[in-house]
Amino acid sequence: MTSSVAPETAPETGLGGRVLSALRWSFVATVVIRFSSLGVSVAMARLLGPSEFGVYAVAFVVLAAVLSLNELGVSVALVRYQGDERVVVPTVATLSMLGSLVCYAVIFSVAPGVAASFGAPAAVGPIRLIGLCVIVDGLAAVPVALLQREFRQKRRAVADITNFGVGSVISIGLAVAGMGAVSLAAGRIVGSVASVVLLVSSVRGRWRFGWDRNQAGGLLAIGLPLAGSSLVVFGILSLDQFIVGHLGGATVLGIYVLAFNLSxxxxxxxxxxxxxxxxxxxxxxxxxxxxxxxxxxxxxxxxxxxxxxxxxxxxxxxxxxxxxxxxxxxxxxxxxxxxxxxxxxxxxxxxxxxxxxxxxxxxxxxxxxxxxxxxxxxxxxxxxxxxxxxxxxxxxxxxxxxxxxxxxxxxxxxxxxxxxxxxxxxxxxxxxxxxxxxxxxxxxxxxxxxxxxxxxxxxxxxxxxxxxxxxxxxxxxxx
Structure with missing residues (x-):
């Protein structure tokens, strides 16, 4: 950098470049995944039909509910943290993992009751299987937050595309074999595991578990309201599906969820x-x-x-x-x-x-x-x-x-x-x-x-x- 560049403009230039790069890679990943997922979703819809698709929708609703809460909002707190992130990373990792393990235990326990309330009793197995994604998400919370904080979206894009690609291959293969709604749940979990391996490797040496009681209090003060807000958002975006499924059954729910996914x-x-x-x-x-x-x-x-x-x-x-x-x-x-x-x-x-x-x-x-x-x-x-x-x-x-x-x-x-x-x-x-x-x-x-x-x-x-x-x-x- 030459002396002709004013000191106060240098950070702005660096920030602008990083933001543009991150935005570019975010769109690349989104375009690849969205357009590819159109073909995959059409194939799965035709292979499964409305009833099996509705069963999977129930399992996915449960997963979305727990993913809104499992890491207690502390990953967002890490993204907006104003100091040296190395101080809080170990505590964030521990809180995210503990929250995820507790949430999976809840998923396993309530699966029969939730499936029955949605009018889809066959969803118990898919709910418990796809729920394992919650534990994987707890492992990914810190790497994802660090990459977002530093505008390193290229690494995130590679992980997301890998997640989608691996998961889609598994889902289609199992659906052709006649596994029904379980095929989508299994594809989701395998893809998530492949993604988290890449994410953790991208922040090698910075991701570790630890505990600082003072840091935990500050992180939860920021994160818990966000987690609560995310849980409410889940309720907002799922209440319609609950009403439709409860009164109409799995087939009507599948039809509604297809429209919701497209929208x-x-x-x-x-x-x-x-x-x-x-x-x-x-x-x-x-x-x-x-x-x-x-x-x-x-x-x-x-x-x-x-x-x-x-x-x-x-x-x-x-x-x-x-x-x-x-x-x-x-x-x-x-x-x-x-x-x-x-x-x-x-x-x-x-x-x-x-x-x-x-x-x-x-x-x-x-x-x-x-x-x-x-x-x-x-x-x-x-x-x-x-x-x-x-x-x-x-x-x-x-x-x-x-x-x-x-x-x-x-x-x-x-x-x-x-x-x-x-x-x-x-x-x-x-x-x-x-x-x-x-x-x-x-x-x-x-x-x-x-x-x-x-x-x-x-x-x-x-x-x-x-x-x-x-x-x-x-x-x-x-x-």
Whole structure:
């Protein structure tokens, strides 16, 4: 570095480069996994059918519940830790592993009761098998947090792709052999083990167990509210599946879960790679309110520019997508997907608000927002089920999120950061206009051409808008 570079600009340049590199590798892993998983999910859906798919869905719901709690939130505390991470790593590793072992013991014990409550008694074995992923996740907590903290997403990308690749091969092979829902659970656990081996090797010499009572107290003070919030989020995203499964059984649940998984594409394809950098980035800007606010508006506008095309294209193409890709056995998922696509788009924004509030240390306020969301859903979802079955549940969930929860999170962000509401509105106008164009295109094509051509045409238009948004996102991060 030459003397002509001002000292105060050097860290900024280094941070910008690391953020861009991490974001690039996050998107690489996401693109590879998402597009590959489309083929795998189609194959598994056709091999298993709605009933077996519903059995696996019950097991996965249980896993998601425990993964939201098992490491007690201390890995996130490690990501935002302001000092030398070597001081806290041993205690974080111990807390994560202890929490995971306790959680698996609970999974094993409650599996029969949970399976029965979802209307899928055959799910007991898959629940206990896939639950082993909780122990593997406890081992991975520290390596993942260290890689995220240091923006080393290339290592994480390799591990994630390995996880998906190994798990998919095992799942498809076992499904062909007639193992049913167990095939998905077994693939998940084998893939997770392969991934954790790579993750641990990437932080060799820094990952170890230990204990410091004082550090443990501080970590839990930050982590437990986050773990509680994550558990509430699980309830938010699973309450609809519980209601549908409890009243409709495994087959109806399988149909609903297929639509829910498809609607989650905006979250997994867009939010997850961006979240690999947003939390550590916002944590480093938390002491500069003006820059924090500008960066928040930039990220929101850029995320909307990518998310709206994907979500609207997905929802507007729900009928031809399901008919062409998944076949007639799954056509009942189409009207559910139309509405859940709205929920998927909203979830991308809510996860950005989550990272903003965590970076600002507003974990109690965040927990309150999540509890409010769960309470409103607890009232609205049964009403939706009564009026319209699974489609009514999807409508209720989406409307609650769009008209109640998103505004509450925007209000919290504005109050915490002083961000002008006008700036947020202006950042939303362009993406909203693009979404209208995509919907009109989809409607026109579906009325005039066969499903395959309508799907391809809508996908092309939505893809062009999304590509424009990706380029905008990259430019905003660079700035």
């Amino acid at each position: 989650s594409w905006p979250v997994t394809a867009l939010s997850q790679p961006v979240r690999a950098v947003t939390l550590p980035l916002f944590a480093r800007l938390a002491d500069d309110p003006a820059r924090f606010s500008r960066t928040a508006v930039d990220c929101l506008g850029a995320l909307l520019a990518v998310t709206v095309p994907v979500a609207t294209g997905l929802g507007a193409s729900a009928y031809p997508l399901v008919r062409v890709v998944y076949g007639p056995d799954w056509v009942s998922s189409s009207p559910v997907l139309v509405w859940l696509a709205v929920l998927g788009g909203c979830r991308v924004l809510l996860e950005l608000f989550y990272d903003l509030l965590v970076a600002l240390g507003a974990t109690r306020q965040l927990f309150g927002l999540q509890v409010a969301w769960l309470v409103v859903l607890a009232v609205g979802l049964p009403v939706g089920q009564h009026l319209g079955g699974p489609v009514g549940v999807a409508v209720a969930h989406s409307l609650v999120c769009l008209f109640v929860i998103v505004p509450l999170n925007v209000r919290a962000m504005v109050m915490r950061t002083g961000t002008p509401v006008r700036a947020l509105v202006l950042a939303s106008l362009g993406p909203a206009a693009g979404g209208c164009v995509i919907v009109l295109t989809a409607v026109a094509l579906q009325r005039s051409v066969p499903d395959l051509f309508a799907l391809a045409g809508t996908g092309l238009v939505a893809g062009l808008f999304a590509l424009r948004g990706v380029l905008r996102l990259r430019g905003r991060v660079a700035r």
